[in-house]
Amino acid sequence: MAATRIEVPRSAIAITLNGERTAVEVDNRTSLLDLLREQLGLTGAKKGCDHGQCGACTVLVDSRRVNACLTLAVTLDGAEIHTIEGLSDGGELHPVQRAFLERDAFQCGYCTPGQICSAVGAIREAKDGWPSHVTEDLSAAAVVLDDEEVRERMSGNLCRCGAYANIVPAVLDAAGEGSDDGTDLPRREEFHPIPSVEEVAG
């Protein structure tokens, strides 16, 4: 019997991926994680659970850390996405990547891309004065990061190897690094969203 082709709804989207404009067509069901890994060949972000429970898939969308496994790619038309592959600047590692190397903050490395992207987002959140569950004084304008704060803020990233003892100091090192905020990404407000597919099509 001839195989029947089942038509599944698809959509065209345009994103800026690690600084490069990328136009793709996706099955509406495709997660950002599957788009990156299966369609675009960027296998840095990992699939640990596919349910938002481990953080291995963490990437930055418009400078904010999110779980790529629960983000539908079809929703991202016009978005700016940074993955682990786009954090280094030419040959120059990102401060968080450097800190992870210097502190030996991994064993098997499976959770590491997610940990690093999450740390970039978490450092930005702390610099923006966002409190956390363990912040005692909610009225304090500035956040002082310490072990407890980093553990809480990074709790969305599990490490099966238990490299936490080195991850925490690595994040603290990167956060304290002189450069403005330990991230080289523009702030959310500074993005000039690229025109979406719809806008271009008029």
Added chain:
Amino acid sequence: MKPFEYERADDVAGAVATLERDPDAKYLAGGTNLVDLMRLRVETPSRLVDVNRLDLGGIVVEADGAVRIGAAVRNSDLAADPVIRERYPVLSRALLSAASGQLRNMASVGGNLLQRTRCVYFMDSSKPCNKREPGSGCPAIVGVSRELAILGASEHCIATHPGDMAVALTALDAIVHFETAAGPDSLPMSGFHRLPGDDPSRDTNLPPGALITSVEVPPLSFGGRSTYRKARDRRSYAFALASVAAALDVEDGIIRDLRIAVGAVSHKPWRATVAEELLRGSPATPDRFEAAIRAELDIARPTEQNAFKIPLVTRLVVGVLDELAHP
């Protein structure tokens, strides 16, 4: 995942009209619950109406002192908002105790209110569940029920509303505003989530197809003296076994007014009206706190697996009220 059509809503009326036309369509906000449940085939919408580009953002202080929070505001932005931190610390604390940094960046106020139960039978489409498949039975009552309800459950369902934010909003007497094809309407938090009764398939009293547009938090003179405490199996990134949102107004050791809501014990955030009534006008002492919450929990009907929630809730409430009485 079942294939679905996707469209991006440009205006509220259009979004509401689409769901009116296609009752199998669903709104999509952060997707942290809906996409997960679609992957599990618990939710199988024909179409997703993406509400993320609607103009439903913003946290605005209104002329009467109420704070209006747009349905699209992300949980992380709400928790960090200076007005919320100052006037309603209980709301910031509840949000900060939930999920992870990544999930809070995605999760919206509207989606958070409508997140579904974490009952393992509901989330497993190979199992019976009256909420997912009316009439199929409730295996939880004699099965895995450690996380589930001790108050207001029925013989058909012992699921809980698992969220934290709604517990704080219940303590704060917030009002949920929404839009239907018939126009704008609202529900108080006390009447938003419902008890399961003989129709556990419905989590809330929100009319079908309604689009939540904002949540209004009325002014509360003693809102600054409020907090949230959550007990869970690990210290972070876990749902509550039980939680308490409370606000307290004490003068000279006497309670003038208070708010108590308990989370993860019922199909809805449980406003502890019996305890509040007993404590209004009484001395702010731990023995009074304990007597009041015991009276509240008098009607609790736990399973063997979740009977621990009674002493847990008792200690949480006494602890939180004591903390608020002695800042």
